[in-house]
Amino acid sequence: MKLLYDNLSVNEQGHLTVGGIDTAELAAEYGTPLYILDEDVVRKNCRTYTQAMRRYFGEDSAPLFASKALCVKSIYPVVQSEGMCVDTVSPGEIYTALAAGFPPEKMFFHGTNKTDEDIAYGVESGVGYFVVDNLNELRTLDRIAGAKGLCQDVLLRLTVGLDPHTLEAINTGRVDSQFGVSIDTGQADVFVREALGCGNIRVAGFHSHIGSQIFESDSFVRQIDILTEFAARIERETGHHTGILNIGGGFGVRYTDDDPQMDIEARIREISEHLDQKCEEYGIQKPVIYMEPGRSIVADAGVTLYTAGGVKEIPGYRNYVTVNGGMTDNPRYALYRSQYTVLNASKMKEAADYECTVAGRCCESGDRIAENISIARPERGDLIAVLTTGAYNYSMASNYNRVPRPAMVMISEGKARLIVRRESFEDMIRNEI
Numbered sequence: 001m002k003l004l005y006d007n008l009s010v011n012e013q014g015h016l017t018v019g020g021i022d023t024a025e026l027a028a029e030y031g032t033p034l035y036i037l038d039e040d041v042v043r044k045n046c047r048t049y050t051q052a053m054r055r056y057f058g059e060d061s062a063p064l065f066a067s068k069a070l071c072v073k074s075i076y077p078v079v080q081s082e083g084m085c086v087d088t089v090s091p092g093e094i095y096t097a098l099a100a101g102f103p104p105e106k107m108f109f110h111g112t113n114k115t116d117e118d119i120a121y122g123v124e125s126g127v128g129y130f131v132v133d134n135l136n137e138l139r140t141l142d143r144i145a146g147a148k149g150l151c152q153d154v155l156l157r158l159t160v161g162l163d164p165h166t167l168e169a170i171n172t173g174r175v176d177s178q179f180g181v182s183i184d185t186g187q188a189d190v191f192v193r194e195a196l197g198c199g200n201i202r203v204a205g206f207h208s209h210i211g212s213q214i215f216e217s218d219s220f221v222r223q224i225d226i227l228t229e230f231a232a233r234i235e236r237e238t239g240h241h242t243g244i245l246n247i248g249g250g251f252g253v254r255y256t257d258d259d260p261q262m263d264i265e266a267r268i269r270e271i272s273e274h275l276d277q278k279c280e281e282y283g284i285q286k287p288v289i290y291m292e293p294g295r296s297i298v299a300d301a302g303v304t305l306y307t308a309g310g311v312k313e314i315p316g317y318r319n320y321v322t323v324n325g326g327m328t329d330n331p332r333y334a335l336y337r338s339q340y341t342v343l344n345a346s347k348m349k350e351a352a353d354y355e356c357t358v359a360g361r362c363c364e365s366g367d368r369i370a371e372n373i374s375i376a377r378p379e380r381g382d383l384i385a386v387l388t389t390g391a392y393n394y395s396m397a398s399n400y401n402r403v404p405r406p407a408m409v410m411i412s413e414g415k416a417r418l419i420v421r422r423e424s425f426e427d428m429i430r431n432e433i
């Protein structure tokens with residue numbers, strides 16, 4: 001049987017295995033719902049980026065792991081040992097990375113509305129680079145860094161006016177966007193000039209992120225066109241050379257068999273060739289390139305295991321399979337109608353011919369994981385596996401309906417270890433007086 005990813009297989013008992021481990025054993029030991037994260041897959045994904053980026057963009061180029069995709073302490077030593085920097089979007093993410101021992105100088109601090117307290121926290125923590133979103137933030141950062149007698153390295157976030165044809169909610173590169181400052185409107189020129197005049201800010205380069213779950217490479221190529229043209233003009237007019245160009249994240253991953261297989265190395269080569277050509281055309285020195293993959297580092301390393309509650313057959317309508325989790329541990333269907341591959345992990349040798357909709361446990365008709373799919377007909381107690389849940393699942397999880405967040409295990413070389421304990425009822429009322 002061909003499964004979506006190479007680390008998945010089926011054993012003699014007809015159980016799904018992840019990284020060589022029987023999902024039934026994981027469920028018995030750690031309970032369900034359970035997030036499983038395959039460290040070996042995360043490392044492989046990191047290496048795809050680090051190797052291709054060094055090879056095509058140069059030795060100083062590096063990928064940053066976008067923390068928001070999966071912010072747990074245990075991910076940081078993994079990405080650090082693979083030579084990645086990290087991208088954070090809030091003091092909470094910085095705190096988590098610091099708590100894991102990640103070096104602050106390798107952190108980039110994003111965010112469209114950093115409060116004064118956030119800015120002070122970032123500066124005091126010694127984050128390597130702020131990615132400054134707007135003029136208000138720029139002025140506040142200059143003031144706060146100045147009061148501390150520091151000069152803060154920054155990238156300036158630009159919007160390139162591109163529509164990468166992804167989902168509305170994760171499309172960030174258009175002029176009409178709450179992120180960054182637009183090149184098209186001329187506001188980016190004002191932004192850069194003011195930044196260059198700030199006494200306590202050093203402009204290290206520019207940043208742009210066009211969206212997420214993008215498969216086509218022409219969006220990235222057009223982004224390079226716009227950014228290099230802008231960098232060349234700024235250099236001509238102000239003498240400022242762009243040292244770093246951070247071109248964001250956004251490479252797509254396969255959630256189902258219908259999604260294409262993305263060749264990350266080939267895309268990086270394509271982008272790099274285009275960059276070389278444009279830098280030559282505009283007569284600028286090639287900047288150091290950073291990328292910020294989140295999804296494509298952790299998504300395919302993750303599997304969520306649920307226990308089926310049973311099936312409900314509504315004659316003339318459809319069949320529902322309910323699971324002991326749902327939108328609380330994976331809100332992506334409710335938010336974006338995201339498609340997933342769902343398997344009956346207990347009956348992998350049986351025909352996957354039972355048409356059903358997999359629904360969660362919340363009092364919410366939108367609480368679904370997948371609609372109108374086919375799996376082996378489950379019985380109460382069967383394990384239901386949802387693939388490609390390593391990104392934006394745990395990090396978006398909630399306690400809606402007072403459902404505790406699941407535990408997470410990291411597996412590597414055939415062994416599992418608990419990295420996030422299952423939330424208890426006590427945990428959920430901890431802050432309540």
Ligand SMILES: *Cc1c(COP(=O)(O)O)cnc(C)c1O
Binds near residue numbers: 251
């Ligand atoms: C979300 C985000 C990323 C990561 O995007 P992926 O699609 O997960 O690779 C990178 N940079 C910024 C600024 C983001 O907002």
